[in-house]
Amino acid sequence: RKEVEQDPGPFNVPEGATVAFNCTYSNSASQSFFWYRQDCRKEPKLLMSVYSSGNEDGRFTAQLNRASQYISLLIRDSKLSDSATYLCVVAGYNQGGKLIFGQGTELSVKP
Amino acid sequence: NAGVMQNPRHLVRRRGQEARLRCSPMKGHSHVYWYRQLPEEGLKFMVYLQKENIIDESGMPKERFSAEFPKEGPSILRIQQVVRGDSAAYFCASSPGDQDTQYFGPGTRLTVL
Numbered sequence: 001r002k003e004v005e006q007d008p009g010p011f012n013v014p015e016g017a018t019v020a021f022n023c024t025y026s027n028s029a030s031q032s033f034f035w036y037r038q039d040c041r042k043e044p045k046l047l048m049s050v051y052s053s054g055n056e057d058g059r060f061t062a063q064l065n066r067a068s069q070y071i072s073l074l075i076r077d078s079k080l081s082d083s084a085t086y087l088c089v090v091a092g093y094n095q096g097g098k099l100i101f102g103q104g105t106e107l108s109v110k111p
Numbered sequence: 112n113a114g115v116m117q118n119p120r121h122l123v124r125r126r127g128q129e130a131r132l133r134c135s136p137m138k139g140h141s142h143v144y145w146y147r148q149l150p151e152e153g154l155k156f157m158v159y160l161q162k163e164n165i166i167d168e169s170g171m172p173k174e175r176f177s178a179e180f181p182k183e184g185p186s187i188l189r190i191q192q193v194v195r196g197d198s199a200a201y202f203c204a205s206s207p208g209d210q211d212t213q214y215f216g217p218g219t220r221l222t223v224l
Contacts, residue, residue, distance in 0.1 A: 032210070041148065041200060042217065042218070043202055043215040043216060043217050043218055044154065044202070044215050045215070046212060046214075049212075087153070087154070091210075097142065097144070097159070097206065097208075097209035097210055097211070097213070098144060098156045098159055098167060098170075099144070099146075099154075099156060099204075099213060100156065101146075101153045101154040101155070102153060103152070103153040104153055
């Protein structure tokens with residue numbers, strides 16, 4: 001079983017749509033959770049950290065369910081510029097900060 | 112404040128040659144991480160270093176790969192006797208502390224002919 005698993009994708013949606021990505025992780029000791037975005041296999045860029053209370057940044061909302069070991073990302077009113085691969089990432093407290101990446105889910109927003 | 116710098120951005124080697132990838136962390140960052148992304152795959156952790164110390168190399172292949180982060184100068188990822196399967200994008204990330212946000216460099220794309 002992979003340490004971090006994501007929806008297989010790709011997701012093809014029209015502009016303005018709401019899209020949700022899901023992710024599960026296997027290590028219950030994981031302490032930090034993130035969504036990164038990667039464009040055309042360039043360097044990953046931090047989109048947002050994910051907290052147990054849930055957090056929102058503009059059109060983006062992230063949720064964490066520790067009991068289910070489940071992380072989600074919701075994108076509202078999607079834009080063409082949101083087209084990218086979204087990476088679910090976890091880190092463990094005793095793992096020195098090394099990041100464990102999911103495979104990534106590709107999103108394509110069409111006009 | 113310049114971001115994480117990596118060079119070269121593209122590197123072509125023939126089988127059996129050595130590849131040296133360099134990473135200069137952001138100013139003030141003393142923690143460096145190397146990740147590898149094989150074609151059609153996700154990023155995989157390789158090694159975590161602080162100045163002059165390897166903290167975690169659990170993701171490094173047992174042979175041919177080594178990394179260092181000297182007191183002065185960039186971190187170096189060295190691959191000896193490269194094979195075609197080493198072709199990948201190698202990303203470096205840095206952070207000020209081990210639990211802090213990691214910032215990624217643009218990567219080095221290694222192609223082994």
